[in-house]
Amino acid sequence: MAADTVGLLDALGLTGVHLVGSSMGGMIAQMIAIDFPERVRSLISMMSTTGEPGVGEADFSVFAGLGAPPQDREAFVEWQVRALRLAASPGFPIDATAAAERAGRVVDRGYDALGIQRQGLAVPATGDRTERLRSLRVPTLVVHGVDDIVCDVSGGRATATAVPGADLLIVEGMGHSLPRELWPELADRISEFIHYVETVTA
CATH class of the missing domain: 3.40.50.1820 (Alpha/Beta hydrolase fold, catalytic domain)
Incomplete structure (x- = not known):
């Protein structure tokens, strides 16, 4: 990359x-x-x-109840917003509408669950x-x-x-x-x- x-x-x-x-x-x-x-x-x-x-x-314990990202577009967008809420900056409000719009663009551009996993593996592999x-x-x-x-x-x-x-x-x-x-x-x-x-x- x-x-x-x-x-x-x-x-x-x-x-x-x-x-x-x-x-x-x-x-x-x-x-x-x-x-x-x-x-x-x-x-x-x-x-x-x-x-x-x-x-x-x-701190993976925070994400324990999140589960795997779903394939369905609407469900993925909801999942992504929940994930972003967990990782968000606690000192500032999260813009859930903007987060949902970004997640929708991710799906529309080309969502690949295996690609996300490969990216995750690239981090320790480096x-x-x-x-x-x-x-x-x-x-x-x-x-x-x-x-x-x-x-x-x-x-x-x-x-x-x-x-x-x-x-x-x-x-x-x-x-x-x-x-x-x-x-x-x-x-x-x-x-x-x-x-x-x-x-x-x-």
Whole structure:
């Protein structure tokens, strides 16, 4: 998936980018920075982890009663909203209508239950990136919510510790979601970070 992303950059004619990845996307962004550092002007890793055992782990007990995702469209949308409620940011209200609309688009675009399982397996298969992250010389911002139960905040702390010179932003009330109320704060923090990187590397 990291190589696929670089292939997309090639197709778009982009030589270097400010790369933002969230959750598994943060892990993919980390791999791109490790394997293709010349393509990454800065790395923003959000609610992600290093792959080190014992950090950034999920509290699966919260999802014990959720069951497997159903195949029926309406049932899947309802299941997805219930799952998002469990993982949501407790400091902010969840927009159930918007969550249902997104879940419906997922189904309509091409829902593949086995694909989700393969993605889940790719996470442990990648292994511990800690030592490789320590070799990075890419400006890095790590963002994580205090109340993340899908990827514990220890994963964000470990990422920031591993990458030399990384900035760490810990957000109160934020879980494994990006509530609309946080968009201005996160957008400002990311844009300030990118502006700083562009200024010092110009």
